[in-house]
Structures are given as C-alpha cells and as structure tokens.
Amino acid sequence: MSARRTPPWPLVALFTAGYLAPYLLPTTVGRLDSGLPLTATEAGAIGSALLLSSAAAGFLLASRVERIGPRTLARAGLALAVLGYGGAALTGAVPAVVAGAVAGGFGSGTITAVAASGIAAVGTPREGVRAWGGDPHRVTTLGLLGVSALAGALYLTIPRLGAGHGLPFAAIALTALAVWPLTGRLSARTAAARTAVGPDRLPHPRAGLVLAAAMPCWSLAQNALWGVSGRIGLGQAHLTEVTVGAVFAVALGAGLLGVVIAGALGPRLGRALPIGAGTALIAGCVALSAAATDLAAFAAGEIAWNLLYPVVLSYVIALAASLDPRGRWTVLVGSASSLGTAAGPLAGSLLAAGAGFPAMGQVLCAGLLLIAVPMTAVALRAGGHPLPVAGPPVAGVPVGELPVVELPVVELPVVELPVGAPAVPDRRAYDTASPNSYASTSAR
Secondary structure (H helix, E strand, O other), X not given: OOOOEEOOHHHHHHHHHHHHHHHOXXXXXXXXXXXOOOOHHHHHHHHHHHHHHHHHHHHHHOOOHHHHOHHHHHHHHHHHHHHHHHHHHHOOOHHHHHHHHHHHHHHHHHHHHHHHHHHHHHXXXXXXXXXXXXXXXXXXXXXXXXXXXXXXXXXXXXXXXXXXXXXXXXXXXXXXXXXXXXXXXXXXXXXXXXXXXXXXXXXXXXXXXXXXXXXXXXXHHHHHHXXXXXXXHHHHOOOOHHHHHHHHHHHHHHHHHHHHHHHHHOXXXXXXXXXXXXXXXXXXXXXXXXXOOOHHHHHHHHHHHHHHHHHHHHHHHHHHHHHOOOOHHHHHHHHHHHHHHHHHHHHHHHHHHHHOHHHXXXXXXXXXXXXXXXXXXXXHHHOOOOOOOOOOOOOOOOOOOXXXXXXXXXXXXXXXXOOOOOOOOOHHHHOOOOOOOHHHHHHO
C-alpha cells in the first residue's frame, strides 16, 4: 500500500459549509424578528423549520450518497444552499424567506450528509491510497475548527455591516458558493466502502440506534441553554448587553480552543472517557450557567460549556463514523442531533417560563447525566472495534494500518540431469528436512 495520503480539505470545506447554518442560528433568528414583521416566536419557528429540513435531508440521503455519487450530491446541496439562502437574503416577503430558509436547510443537510459519509470512509484504504491519517476524528476536528472560526468571524463582522435579516443568509450562501470548486476533487462513487460492508445492511444496528436515539436529547439540552443564555445574563445575572456579548465572544474563542484540544488528543484517551466524562462536565456547566446571578458564575458556566461542547461532539461524530465506513450512521446521528437542535430553544423557553432558569438548568443537567450512560456504553462496546475492510482484523492492530510483511524469497537448487538418464529429480530439492526446502518455507 502506498504511503501517499489523500488531503481531506474538500471534506473539511463541505463540513464547514453544512454546519454553518446551525452555528449562525442565534443571529439568523434574532435578525428575522427585527428586520421582518415577525414575532420572536414566529422567527424561532422559521429557524426550527430550517433545522428540521436539514435533518430531513440527512435521514433521506443517509443510504443514498454512494448510489447518487458524492460529487453530484455535494453540488446539488451547494446549489440548493446558494439558491435558498441567497433568495431569502434578497427578499423581504415573509413567505419567500420561509421557502428560502427551508430550501437552504435541505441543502445544508445534503452537504453535511456527503461530508459525513466521506469522513467515515477516511480510514478505508482504497486504490492504493491510504486516507489522510486513517483517522476520521482528525478530519472531524478540522471541520469543527473551520466552522467555529468562520462562525466566530461572522459574529464579529455581521453587526458592523448593518441591520437586516439578509446578512446571515447571504454569508451562508456565499460560503456554499466558495466551496463549490472543491467538489471536483470528490470521487464519483465510493465503491470500496460498499464492498467492505455489503450493499444494504447497516452494521452495528444496536449501537447505532442507541447513539442515534440519544443524540436528540443530548443536542436539545445544549441548545435549550443556548437559546435562553442571553436572557439569563440580562435578567438574572443583571449584566449589560455589552458584557453579555463579550462573554459570548470569549466563549466562542473557548470553543476554538476546545477543537484544538480535541485534535491534539486524538484517540489517545479512547472515546468512552471524552464522551462520558465530557457530557457529565457539560451537565455541571449547564446547571452553573442557568443558576448564575453574577458575572463570575455566568462567564464560568458559558465559557467552560463552549470549551467542552466541541470536544465531546468531535468524539461522538468519530464514534458514529467507526460504526459504518459508508457513513450512514454518521449521517443518521448528525440528523438526529439536528432534531434536538431545532427543538432546543423552544424547550428552554418553556422550561424557563414554567419553572425558572435554575430549575431549568437542573432538569437539563439531570437529562444530560442520564444520556451520558448509554452513549458511554456504546463507546465502550463499539468505539474501539471498526469494521474490517478486507478480512478479519489482526489483534491489537487497527484496521487500515496493518503492517506490510515481506516474506523471504527462497531459491530452490537447480538440478542438472545427464542426457539420456531417466528424468528423476534430485531428492534434495524436496527433502522436508532441508532448511531450504519448499515444505519448510511454507511452514513459516
């Protein structure tokens, strides 16, 4: 197998373009109710419709990426994102904005499905090329780093460019347009992964279903807090809008640091410890932030939470990728996470209105601790056992990184027969006791 490695930049770019819409959702929704004749609830509903459309694309296309082809599907998703988000940015008619957001969301989900399938296949050697590093986790952390950095830059830039609902939509559309040229480096099909696991059967069904069922709850708890964090800072911690904005900016910077830490750690800690312990720490951060009554507690909770969230998410995506080299579980788990993201702000608002912010934090904390148990169990049982690519794995050696063993070439002696003599071979050439014999060579 060649030592040459395939650069992952097209996958990283697709990952960034697909995840940018959820990352910009707070500013997108916030500008909808300020720039259009919409209430806060109606603007939130449009944001939820965008995320639900993205999740629907993932569920629909999870098993069809290979059949359609990554290049074709990626270009279709990017085109839909450009047209949908671009149309929403250019119009002030509410029905057209809703249609553009839903169409753009479906495009984002399509892009994410292609990126997730490609990331899952990173460890699958094919056509004499070993995928970059053979580790989906490294590509995932690069994608999270890209989308976090871009979203952070946009959060700082968009307010300086003026008001209106169109700027966030335009930013997402332009990002999709910029990624388009990189799709030429995507393969038309991924037949190698199809051969590895068969045409239709989903491997590790029990582990995949448990992880896919846990992710909506995990994601809902995160976004329930994120949806009301501004209100906690302003109303309960009695901070100014400038101070709350500064805390959020530092928190986004902490998220970038978290991605860098996840990339540096890689698989050294396994997957069970980062997912289980990380989710438990996130639960504590949620409770701390929700109960904050001053700047110190509010900043500590928000910054620590944003530091830990991308670390755990990167390991969850890598875990889903290890369950299926064709990426179907990665797409399904990501789509399930989008369902929780869509429902999070509404759940947070209802809990806060009915029980108050501290009680909301306690409920979310308890939910995260419960969800951490099955997620950790999946990581313990399936996280370290990727599917074999060709033949059974060698004990202690990761699949896709098997050593190349060169067998010694043993030359058999040439026996000269006299002319006219019977053609009887020299017994020494086949003597099983000889150290250069064929039998002793094959026994090695």
